[in-house]
Amino acid sequence: MKYCSNCGMPVQLRIPEGDTLPRHVCSTCSIIHYENPKIVVGCIPEWEDKILLCRRAIEPRHGLWTLPAGFMENAESLAQGAERETWEEANARVEMGELYSIYSLPHINQVHVLFRARLLDLDFKPGIESLDVKLFQESEIPWDTLAFRVIHEPLNRYFEERRRGQLGFHLGTIEDVCK
Amino acid sequence: MKYCSNCGMPVQLRIPEGDTLPRHVCSTCSIIHYENPKIVVGCIPEWEDKILLCRRAIEPRHGLWTLPAGFMENAESLAQGAERETWEEANARVEMGELYSIYSLPHINQVHVLFRARLLDLDFKPGIESLDVKLFQESEIPWDTLAFRVIHEPLNRYFEERRRGQLGFHLGTIEDVCK
Ligand SMILES: [Zn+2]
Ligand SMILES: [Zn+2]
Structure with a gap:
């Protein structure tokens, strides 16, 4: 994942506040993109x-x-x-x-x-x-x-x-x- | 999903060739984005x-x-x-x-x-x-x-x-x- 599927802007891989694992986070629209099995x-x-x-x-x-x-x-x-x-x-x-x-x-x-x-x-x-x-x-x-x-x-x-x-x-x- | 997570361009919801269900498809980079349980x-x-x-x-x-x-x-x-x-x-x-x-x-x-x-x-x-x-x-x-x-x-x-x-x-x- 390189771009936010919600707003189309680039995402960053980082650990969101209160979380323990790195996620793809959009700093434009604030959405956290989870990936699961x-x-x-x-x-x-x-x-x-x-x-x-x-x-x-x-x-x-x-x-x-x-x-x-x-x-x-x-x-x-x-x-x-x-x-x-x-x-x-x-x-x-x-x-x-x-x-x-x-x-x-x-x-x-x-x-x-x-x-x-x-x-x-x-x-x-x-x-x-x-x-x-x-x-x-x-x-x-x-x-x-x-x-x-x-x-x-x-x-x-x-x-x-x-x-x-x-x-x-x-x-x-x-x-x-x-x- | 509105934008392609691979290239950032808009996606369309359509049934890909050989498939039976509508998927979010990127017409720019051709990726099919599957969503699963x-x-x-x-x-x-x-x-x-x-x-x-x-x-x-x-x-x-x-x-x-x-x-x-x-x-x-x-x-x-x-x-x-x-x-x-x-x-x-x-x-x-x-x-x-x-x-x-x-x-x-x-x-x-x-x-x-x-x-x-x-x-x-x-x-x-x-x-x-x-x-x-x-x-x-x-x-x-x-x-x-x-x-x-x-x-x-x-x-x-x-x-x-x-x-x-x-x-x-x-x-x-x-x-x-x-x-
Ligand atoms: Zn976004
Ligand atoms: Zn694409």
Whole structure:
């Protein structure tokens, strides 16, 4: 942020009075511009013993596999966001189930929320952000070409728990591995 | 948003190509400015059979009671955010426990996340955003002067569940009552 979105004048980065963190402050119109973490919502679409993955047609991680997920929009609930993303990326109709995992990713200012979901039919096909959409059995999951660690970690736990017959909610934090 | 935060020129509200929702778009530098829901994090600080509430020194709902909670900041996890807010509003040290509830509030573009937490000592006192900080037994909870519905609803469930001896996670949506 370089300019004030309210008046168009340059902003300064400084700690406002009574605050503890630096913010973009406009000295012309006095507005403080806060920046906050974004929510990514998605799901694990289930069909018999298979789950649905999408192959990314966009950066980052073009060509790699991921669960249907994306930024939550204003004016929707978490479950509505996950349903919308599944429709946009895979043209797949799902019935949202239990919340499955929430991961904080403090190094990129995101919180990732995953539901389990029941795939309602097999009429899915790639949306414009996907190259391919496919059902995978556990033995077929492309572990080496999954797009994100925040997909790898819950999916790995999902199959482990499914083998034990006890799927449960998990809250976690994924730290920056490059630090 | 009236001006582009990147170049300072006026923005227009329109649906970008390939998108489905109107966004603030800068026709000078081509940047699309997305707006997304914000996360509010807080906790139910527990001490024996009591919980800690804060009386708000700020608008909205000045003078009303609430749980320690506030906007999640960049570079922190959900639990860290809840701990920080509890420190800022009540100068209270807590050990974060289980996730207790998540409510989507689509009409105000927020997601509220509450943990249960163990109050570590009784050296709490009002922070600058609080007029008062106090421990309440169930029978003393000021139900009529609670600040927000998103506090009333989980707190009501909390005591109901505690009486039954089974506290569990809940996911919900709170719609606009004024519509
Ligand atoms: Zn300004
Ligand atoms: Zn611009």
